[in-house]
Amino acid sequence: MELEFHGATDGTxxxxxxxxxxxxxxxxxxGLFQGHREDTYRRNSQFRFDPRAIDAVILSHAHIDHSGRLPMLVRGGFKGPIHSTGxxxxxxxxxxxxxxxxxxKDAEFLNKRRVMDKVRARNEHREERRGVRHRLSHFYTHDDAPALAMSNPPKREVLPLYLEEDVRDTLPRFVPHHWGDWFQVGPNLRVRLHDAGHILGASWVELEAKERGKTxxxxFSGDYGRPQPILRDPVPLASADIVICESTYGDRCHPPVDDTEAQLSLAxxxxxxxxxxxxLIPAFAVGRTQHILYALSRIFERKKIADIPVYVDSPLAKRATEIVYKHRECFDDEALARLRKAESGEHRLKVHFTQTVDDSKALNQAKGPMVIVSASGMMESGRILHHLAWSIGSPDTEVAVVGYQAQGTLGRRLVEGAREVNLLGMLRAVRARITVMNGFSAHADRDGLLQTLAPIAPQCKTLFLVHGENDQRLPLARTLxxxxxxxxxxxxxxxxxxx
Ligand SMILES: [Zn+2]
Incomplete structure (x- = not known):
């Protein structure tokens, strides 16, 4: 048996x-590497193994950092099935x-910027001699971008990693399975998936291989979840000889979900x-947006609020929410009960999904009160930027920061108390209230990981920790x-x- 690690070894x-x-x-x-660094594009653009030699893919869940290079794998010659839940x-x-x-869009942006930077350098050179400072405006935004758009302009032309037709070639390769059902990947290898409770359909993976007469x-943990609204709690990991486990929060504990919901309730x-x-609630379209809507529905009911509209302003979030509704087999009892109530019309929360850019821009002029949930989660791109640009200068605005904000992002600057930020090419004063709500994570924290791992220590010969920055996975390794x-x-x- 051999294991080779090609990503999520020095990050998540x-x-x-x-x-x-x-x-x-x-x-x-x-999965796709995401981040600002210059080398992200390079790391994404090639595999260090031959895709044609891979017999099958097991996909734990749909997050792009786990699934986002599948179209490249197929383009590279992979011909096998991709196993996951429905x-x-x-x-x-x-x-x-x-x-x-x-x-x-990223490729277009970077190539355009490469050309514009050349022009700018020439203009600056001219204008410096005239004593004028030149300024380039920011002109491009989209939903949930991996923030490539913010990196330094490339020296050579950038091609998109893949196109829509590559995705169309990939989708027929998916084979859905129910949690708990064994399936054969070969005569001597069988696999089954278990509920990991992280996002809709997320699984951890159990594999059994027969080698030289031994089993x-x-x-493999995938992204291991925690008890949270809507989804059932994760199934504990099973004993195994080899365990590969994530370590995103290997050295951190989350505040309880209820405390975070109380913070949202105050807002x-x-x-x-x-x-x-x-x-304004910047949120990732898949998972976090649905969690926020669920929390808002409980809050609106408890506080008997019926006259504040909630807008979800992200086409991907709309589609993801429809898919969540379809897969009730993933729901816990409370979510099922709430859904029945909503369907019978006894619901205070009125959610509006905007579709077009014009629908989205129409909200800019509105006085409120209203709640707007929009992507991207780290405020680097997407429609949330328009909402922030229009409203961040008003003391009547509150921004609820409900997700992790990576270093260098606009979200992080706001969390750190910036009094002025650059939005859509203009410097704007921050008069809005910025409230950080840390407890919405969909990952197990240190205690959650220890709780599921400790019982399986006796049988485990080797435990591999992946999917964590070293300041999280090294302390977890020592503790384990x-x-x-x-x-x-x-x-x-x-x-x-x-x-
Ligand atoms: Zn994930």
Whole structure:
């Protein structure tokens, strides 16, 4: 048996691990690297293995950092099935199409900027001599971008990583499975998926390989969730010889979900009291947006609020919400009960989904009170930028920051208390209230990971930690070694392990 790690070894994006077992080569995830760095594009644009040699892909869930390079794999000659749950199959379609659109727009933007930078350099040279400072305006935004658009302009022409037709070629390869049902990937390798409770359809993976008369068991956590609204709680990980586990929050504990919902409730009450202005909630289209809507529906009911409209301003979020509604097999009992209530009309929350850019811009002029949930989650791109540009200068605006804000993003600058920010090419004073709500994470925290891992320590021969910055995964590795794991490894990129 061999394991090769090709992503998510020095961070949380680009998940991609090759497992050679039971006479087959299986890819666990095929995710996109995301980030600002110059090397992101390079890392995404090539595989360090031959896609034609891969027999099958097992996809834990639809997030783009786990699924976003599948169209490149297919273009590279992969001909096998992509196994996942039905909900993941449904979510993968709009997410991969959105990703293809982003690739195209990013390439256009970077190429345009490359040309414009040349022009600017020439103009600046001229104007400097005349004593005039030249300024280039920011002109391009889209939904949930991987922020490539903000990196330094490339030296050579950039091509999109893949196009819509590559996604169309990929979708027929998906094979849906129910949680708990075994399926064969080869005569000596069988697999089943279990509920990981992270986003709709997310799974952890159990593999059983027969090699030289012995059965070897492998467990891969995917992104392991935590008890949260809507979805059922994650199923505990099973014992195995080899365990590959995520470590996103390996050294951090989340505040309870209820405390965070209480914070959101206070923000809604403030809006309700002032009777004007906007509560802006930047949120990722898949997962976080639905969680926020669910929390708002509970709050509106508890506080008996019926006259504040809620707008979801992201086409991808609209599609994702429809898919969530379709997959009730993933819901917990409370969510099912609330859904029945909503369907019978007993619901205070009135959600409006905007579709066109004009619908979105019409909200700019509105006085409120209203809640607007829009992408992207880190405020780097997408329609949220228009809403912020129009409203951030008003003390009647509150921005609820409900997700992680990476270094260098607009979201992070607001969280750190910037008094002025550049939005759509103009410097704007921040008079809005910025409220950080940290408890909405869909990942298990340190205690959650320890709780599911500790019982399986006795049988585990090697535990690999992936999908975590080193300040999270190294402390977790130390703790797990103290809790009885015989061998804990933090693999590096392209590392090969013979087991
Ligand atoms: Zn995820």
């Amino acid at each position: 994006t680009g998940s991609c691990h090759v497992l050679r077992a039971g006479g087959r080569q299986v890819l666990l995830e095929c 909900a993941t199959v449904d979510l993968a379609e709009p997410m991969l199409l959105d990703s293809a659109n982003i690739q195209l 070897v068991r492998v467990v 809604v009450e403030r809006l309700h009291k002032r009777r004007r202005g906007k509560l 070694a103290q809790r009885g794991f015989a061998r804990v490894e933090c693999p590096r990129n392209a590392a090969v392990w013979k087991l």
